[in-house]
Amino acid sequence: MGDVHAVSTTELDALVDEALDQDGPREAAGVVRVRVDGEVLLERVWGVVDRRWARPLTPDDRMPMASGSKGFTALAVLTLVADGTLSLTTTGRDLLGDDLPAIPDDVTLEHLLSHTSGLSDVIDDDADEDAYLLDVPVHTLVSPEDYLPVLARVVPEHPPGGPLEYRNAAFVLLSLLAQRASGVPFHDLVRQRVLRPAGMSRTDFLRSDELPADAAIGYVRVGDAWRSHVLHLPVVAGGDGGAYTTAADMERFWDALLGGRILPPDLLAQATTPHATTHGGEYAYGLGLWLPPEAPGVVQLEGEDAGVSFWSAHRPARAGAGPEATVTVAGTTARAAWPVARVVGDRLRLTTAG
Template identity: 30%
Template sequence: MVRKTNITLCTLIALASLLAPAVGAQGLAKPAFRDITEPPQGKLGEQVAAMIAAINANDPKVAHDFVERYLTPSVATGKALDARAASLMQAFRSSSGVDFYSVRAAVDSGGSPHTVNTVVLKERLHGGWMAAKLVMDPGNAPRIRSIAFDHARPPASTSTAAMTEVQMLERVNASLDRECANDKFSGALLIARADQVLLKRACGEASMRYHVKNDVDTKFNLGSMNKMFTAVAIAQLVEQGRVSYDDPVSKYVDKSWLPKRITDRITVHHLLTHTSGLGSYFNDKFENSSRELFREVNDFKPLLQGDDPSFPPGQRFQYSNSGMLLLGVVIEKASGKKYFDYVREHIFKPAGMKDTDSYAMDEPVENLAMGYTSESREKVHWKENTFMHVIKGGPAGGGFSTVGDLHRFAQALQVGNLVNPESRARLWTNQSDRGYGYGFKIGAYPNGLDVGHNGGFPGISGDLTIFVDQGYVVAVLSNRDHEALVMSGRLRAWITQIPAAD
C-alpha cells in the first residue's frame, strides 16, 4: 500500500534500475549505473552534505531544520514536515550513521519534469549500502522535492567475493543479532532453500502497549504484498477461460466505478502491469473519511470517482493502487465470489497458508502485530498506525501473513499448485523498464532471476523474494517503518554472492 507521507512501494519500484540489477524483457541483467565518487559541487553538494549531517546528528531539531531549509516549502509543512524529518531519523536507526560514497547516474524518472539524483551512502553499522533518491524541483535555486531511502546495489568497484551458504547464514545471524540488540529491527525473518527452512527468527514487540514479543508465527501486515495474491487469482481465472488479459475492464467494471470512456480503453493487462494511468485511492477523500467505511471491495468505489488516467493506457509505468483494486472487481465479477472468499479458497487453502487473511483491525485476532511508525519530533516516539491504515486490506494490499505462510506461498507457486507453468512464466516476465511483471517485481543478477513483492506504509514493511534459479526464498516482515526493506535488501546482496549450483 502507498501513503504519500512515507517511503512507498511506488518509490521503491521507481528506484529499481539503480538500486537493483536492471532487467530486460527476457530477464537478463544489464549495466544500470555508474558511480561518481567525487563529492558533488554547487547547490547539490551543499544539499547532500547537509542531508548526511542531518542523518548523522540523530536529532529531531536538526532533521526539521534540514527539511525546512532544503525541501520545497509546499512539501515541508505540517504532517509532511514531520514525516520527512522522521525518515532522516529512520535512516540513522537502520545504519548507525552514514558516509558519502558516490552520486549514481540518474534514472529515467518516467516522464517527470524533475531532476533525480541518487546518492549512495555507506552504512556504519554493517558496512552495507544505502541509497538516497533526491527528486529536485527545477529553477535557478532548486530545492529538493522528495527524498526516499532504500538499500542500494553494491558499487561495481567494490569486492563481492563469493560466499558459501554457511557463510551467508552466519552473516545474516550476526546482522540480526546486532539489529535486535540495538532495537533496529522488529519483526520476523525466514530463509529457505526449496522446502527446507534454513533460518527462522523473530525479535521486537508485536504490542508495545502490552509488551508482547514477536515470534516466528506472528501475523504482520503485508502492505502491497497482497498484489501477488490478486495477480495469481487473475491468472487462475484466465486459465479457466473466465478472463482474458486483453479484456477491456468495462467488461467487468460498470460505470458506477468509472466512466465507460475510461474503462473501455484499459485492459486487464494494463491493471496488472501498472500501465493503466490510474492513480491511488489513498487520496484526500480517504484521509478525511472514517476507516470504518471501507471493508468490502465495493466500499472503495467513492474513492475512485474522478480518477482520470494521467496518460493513455499502456504508455508508461505508474504504480497504481486503484488499478489493483479494480482487479478485485474483475475477480468478483468473473468468479461470482467475494474477493476475500476467492483468495481464501483458491490461494491460501491450497498453499497451506492457515495464518493469512485480510483480518479487520477491530477483530481480536490472535498473535497479530500492531504497526508502529516514528512520525514524530521526538527522537524515539512510536505511534500506532491504527488510524492511518485501512480497517481491512484488499486487492491492493493490507492483509496479514506470516513468514512461514509466505514461504508456503512461494513453494506452491513453484511446484504448480496455484497456476500452471505458462501462467507462472507470464506473472514473472518483465513488462516494463521498472522491473515489474504481473503483480510481481522482477530482478536479475549474475546467477539468475528473482521475483516477489515488497510493501511499505507507516508501521508496515515487508518483502518476499524468490530466487528462482538458486532455489532460495527470503521472507522478511516488520511492524515498523522500512525495517524489513532494509533487511531484505541486505540479504539479497549476500545471497546473490553464492555461486550457482552446477
C-alpha cells in the same frame, strides 16, 4: 559478496545484528527467515507483538504485508483467466458498466496487472508514514464495492501501455473486477484460489479493529509518541495489499506458485515474465510480481505502508544462478524491514525491488 553456496547461519546472524543497529529498527518488531536449498538457515524475531502488553514477537505471529499481498490479488485474477471467466484482454469497462466513467474503455486486465494502465492513483505511496491517506472513513472499507467513491477520483494520465508506473488504484480496481466477474466475495476468492492451494493456513485478511492476539500491530511515530496504524489503513485489506502472514507461510506460497499449484504453466510463465520496466530500467514487473533485472529468475513481493514493511523473495534452483533461496522479512514500522532485507538480499544475490 561471497559465494552464495557457502552462506552460513553464523554469517547471516552477524549480518542481521549489523542491520538491526541501523535506522532504529529495534524500536519496531520484526522477523526474518532464510531458507537455502530447503534448509532453514536462520529465523530471527525482535520486538513485541503489541506495545501495550509487551509480549515478545514469535515466528508464528502474523505480520502485516502491506502491498506484499498485491501478488495474491493478481493470482486470484489470473485463476479467473485460467478457467475462462476472464482474459487478459478483458477491459475494466466490460465489468464496470456505468460505474467509474473516467476509466478509459481500452484499459485491460493486463494493463492493470502490470502497472501500465496510464491511470492516476488515489493513495500516495510517497507520503509521510504518519499521514492519513484516505479521506473516507476507513471502517467502511471492507468490500471492493466500498471503494467506488475512492476510485471515482481515478483519471487517465496517458494512454495505457506505457512504462511501469506503480499504482495502488489499479489493484483496488482489479479486486472489484474479480469480485464482479466471479460472483465470489474478493477475500473469499483469494482464500479459495490462492491461500488454500498453497497451504497458507496462517495467512488471511484480518480486521484491524479486532485483531487476534497472534497478529502484530503496526506503529507510526507521531511526534514523540508511537501510535497504532489502525486509523491509517482500511479496516480490512483491499486489493492493493494488507493481508497478514508468517515467514513460513511465504515459503509455502513460493513453493506452491513455482510448483504449479496455483496457475497453469502458460499463465505462470506470463506472470513471471517482465511486462513493464521503469523509464530507467531499474525495476521490472510481471503480473503482480517484481522481477529484479539484476537477478534473473528471482521473484519478489514487497510492501511499505504506515506501520508496515515487508519483503519476500524467492530464487528457484537453476544451473548457474545459485541454489534455491527464499527470504522473508517483515516489520511493524514503515522502515523496520529494509536494513535486514538489504543485507540478507545482497548476500544471497536476491536484491531488493525498492
